[in-house]
Amino acid sequence: MTQARKPYVRPIDFENRRVDLTHGSGGRAMAQLIEELFEKEFDNSLLSQRNDQAVFEVLAGRMAMTTDGFVISPHFFPGGNIGSLAVHGTVNDVAMAGAKPLYLSVGMILEEGYPLADLKKIVQSMAAAAREAGVMIVTGDTKVVEKGSGDGIFITTTGVGVVPEGVEVSADRAMPGDKVLVSGSMGDHGVAIMSKRENLTFETEIESDCASLNGMVEKIIAAAPGVHVLRDPTRGGLAAVLNEIALQSGVGVKVREADVPVRQEVHGACELLGLDPMYVANEGKLVAFCAAEDADNILAAMQADPLGRNAAIIGEVIEDSRNFVQMETAFGGMRIVDWLAGEQLPRIC
16 A cells, blocks of 8 residues: 655745734644644654653652743844743742743734744744753643734743752741842843833843753752742842742841942943832843752852853841841842732743
8 A cells, every 4th residue: 555645735935924813723824834833943752742741750749830921022122032031930930949940831922914024033033942951841731812912922921840858948938047049130121121111222131041040050059959939030029039038938138239240230220210120120130049968069059050150149138027128238228029000021931
């Protein structure tokens, strides 16, 4: 018996065509988009089975899982794009539980008329980010909405990973006497996005710090398995994370402004834009709370990682029934670092 021939279909012209409603219809056009773009770029043994789900072995122990949505504007920015951001952000959320990220799923909402060339660049950057982080994109979904019903592209991701035995990392575990560390300079991502939106140029281009931190987390866990809290300061920046942890742990936090690393270019841009670096988003930095005796080991582990060269100890946890975050200013005074009522920079991730 002769094998049936697969009907010839002209390859998609990614450079000149745009997304249309047939790409989300469930028919041949959608199947071709999945095969020529998503399967090609995300290639792995689980995805190639073409099921509506991924079936994988579950390791013994505890699993970590997270879901996130990405609506950033603009879609492309210095240092990354919405695709790489979606992978890095989800990997980091899993890693902040002290877990090893393993698998991602991806849901895409595309607007009719979106350039296929841009979609291809985004998918390629997602594939590269996943390879770099050592995770597999194993399942997903694509929907297309009518022109005017979206903003080009929205991405939703879910990530799962495994937590090593003996690791207990949670935002309610900070305790008085803990040291507070950050893995590098604050505010790079938010300022990169805002400068792109406002068409601002600087002598040195400010790039997003968008990156996956699971490698650094592995180093931290190896250096101090008893680390109490890990968190990535994304929306709301360092200020929001410190307030969240203080509230969840029922403690106060005291930090020193002089010890919080901020690049000079970012500091200058924040002054120009009327922003406070403490509240500006990051996408490739983490905050760690640990026992005082573990602080030097964790700092060394951070600084040994290429993403943590500018890591620093910035403060400590104190007893405070009000759960205030206080900052010792560069002038020697004290101020409260409170929550923002809203967002300084909307659509930042």
